[in-house]
Amino acid sequence: MASFIVEGGHRLSGQITPSGAKNEALQVLCAVLLTRETVTIDNIPNILDVNNLIELLQCMGVTVEQLAPRQYAFTARDIDTAYLHSDDFRHRCNRLRGSVMLIGPLLARLGEVTYAKPGGDKIGRRRLDTHFQGMLNLGARFDYHKDLLAYTFSAPQGLTGSYMLLDEASVTGTANIIMAAVTAQGTTTIYNAACEPYLQQLCKMLNRMGAHIQGVGSNLLTIEGVSALHGTQHTLLPDMIEVGSFIGMAAITGSELTIKNVSYQDLGIIPETFRRMGIQVVQQGDDIYIPQQDHYQIESFLDGSILNIADAPWPGLTPDLLSVILVVATQARGSVLIHQKMFESRLFFVDKLIDMGAQIILCDPHRAVVIGHDHQMQLKRNNMTSPDIRAGIAMLIAAMSADGVSRIDHIDQIDRGYEAIEQRLNAIGAHIERVE
Numbered sequence: 001m002a003s004f005i006v007e008g009g010h011r012l013s014g015q016i017t018p019s020g021a022k023n024e025a026l027q028v029l030c031a032v033l034l035t036r037e038t039v040t041i042d043n044i045p046n047i048l049d050v051n052n053l054i055e056l057l058q059c060m061g062v063t064v065e066q067l068a069p070r071q072y073a074f075t076a077r078d079i080d081t082a083y084l085h086s087d088d089f090r091h092r093c094n095r096l097r098g099s100v101m102l103i104g105p106l107l108a109r110l111g112e113v114t115y116a117k118p119g120g121d122k123i124g125r126r127r128l129d130t131h132f133q134g135m136l137n138l139g140a141r142f143d144y145h146k147d148l149l150a151y152t153f154s155a156p157q158g159l160t161g162s163y164m165l166l167d168e169a170s171v172t173g174t175a176n177i178i179m180a181a182v183t184a185q186g187t188t189t190i191y192n193a194a195c196e197p198y199l200q201q202l203c204k205m206l207n208r209m210g211a212h213i214q215g216v217g218s219n220l221l222t223i224e225g226v227s228a229l230h231g232t233q234h235t236l237l238p239d240m241i242e243v244g245s246f247i248g249m250a251a252i253t254g255s256e257l258t259i260k261n262v263s264y265q266d267l268g269i270i271p272e273t274f275r276r277m278g279i280q281v282v283q284q285g286d287d288i289y290i291p292q293q294d295h296y297q298i299e300s301f302l303d304g305s306i307l308n309i310a311d312a313p314w315p316g317l318t319p320d321l322l323s324v325i326l327v328v329a330t331q332a333r334g335s336v337l338i339h340q341k342m343f344e345s346r347l348f349f350v351d352k353l354i355d356m357g358a359q360i361i362l363c364d365p366h367r368a369v370v371i372g373h374d375h376q377m378q379l380k381r382n383n384m385t386s387p388d389i390r391a392g393i394a395m396l397i398a399a400m401s402a403d404g405v406s407r408i409d410h411i412d413q414i415d416r417g418y419e420a421i422e423q424r425l426n427a428i429g430a431h432i433e434r435v436e
Helices: 022-034 048-059 087-094 097-110 129-137 171-181 197-208 240-252 270-276 319-329 350-355 389-401 421-426
Strands: 003-007 013-016 038-042 063-068 071-075 112-116 141-145 150-154 163-165 187-191 212-214 220-224 232-235 256-259 282-284 287-290 307-310 335-339 359-364 367-371 383-385 405-409 432-435
Touching: 003 389, 022 038, 022 048, 022 097, 022 171, 022 197, 048 063, 048 087, 048 097, 087 097, 087 112, 097 112, 097 129, 097 150, 097 171, 129 141, 129 163, 129 171, 171 187, 171 197, 171 220, 197 212, 197 232, 240 256, 240 270, 240 287, 240 319, 240 389, 270 307, 270 319, 319 335, 319 350, 319 367, 319 389, 350 359, 350 389, 389 405, 389 421, 421 432
Parallel strands: 013 256, 038 232, 163 187, 307 335, 383 405
Antiparallel strands: 003 405, 003 432, 038 071, 063 071, 112 150, 141 150, 187 220, 212 220, 256 287, 282 287, 335 367, 359 367
16 A cells, blocks of 8 residues: 655645546546447546546446547447446445446436445545435335345336425535436426536536536526437536645645646635635636745634634535645634534544644534644644545645655545646655655
8 A cells, every 4th residue: 555755844836737626527427327429528537536437337338438648438338237236336336435426327227226335535424315315206216235235226117307305415416316317207306406516517518418407507406308318528627626735735835836727717715715814816817826925814704703614515615625724724823713514524634733733623523723833833744644535635735844754654545536646746846755
């Protein structure tokens, strides 16, 4: 298993470009199963989670052709239904959280799917009720097999559109229901739907394939079922989590950095959140320029109370960036309350930061108060193990700013979401070595 050896204290300089969005890739790759025609997708990131899903599609009988380093053509003309009942299929699904979005397309196309409990980050309970209830609302039958630890959904007469009010604005749940509903009979109305940019991208791609989805970008979607979809071409947005991670790296290391081609209009509240941390985030066309800052001052609320940064469904702040913001706050001037509302175990990595000298009070599984050092005291080197993608990148950012050489084990977690991260960062001044 690989590790990172990180020599801290080096400033970054130059330009870096974010990879294609991981979360969008997982959605649109599952959608290729909805047509027998070819779907070409550009800007696919070369990361572990995406590569595992592409391998799974190939095992299912999808023809995959790599046209360029980040461009693939997918043709799901025939699906190997025998493989879908195999132990290997369930095992691969169990290793990949994003595979849960195979349920909707497979149920729509085949009328039945048996699916194992998905894997992914260990960040507390991540229930699938929204996914499952959505399939039931469309007329599917649901069974659980204790011996296989797997679920079976079946709709031998086909799916039927219906009205549904989602119990939570789940991104993957909304995506799954949309993909199941686009070829269902009649009209499906989804209220309290997730509406983040990557989900909008999925809807736009499906509409180009012949789907009839209205309300894209809002939390009320109306889907008129069609009999069949055709092929299309699609380009992924840049990954907003990478963009936020690079902003955090530049700030905490006192670096001057330009982040290229960020699709600024799709970043939502992210730039403003970093500005409230005192970080200068300058838009230059579709790029972001971070000037060198030796100090950054956390804002207070207008009444003088401590700033509270919390995650929320889009257009709120994505929970995937709270770990980055928390680390950046350790070297800010001032204090901030980080409130992780959506997952209950994502803040447990802060004990490693406390070992490095960070002033953090972990109030409970969801809240942490960070008192910044204002760069008066560097974090100390540490040996750490990455528990999930976002904690892993936060640990890397901390190590890059620390005094001395740190080690981060289990970096396959980071590889799941960040493409060749050490090579790209070393090219702009970082000192990171990958060791087996």
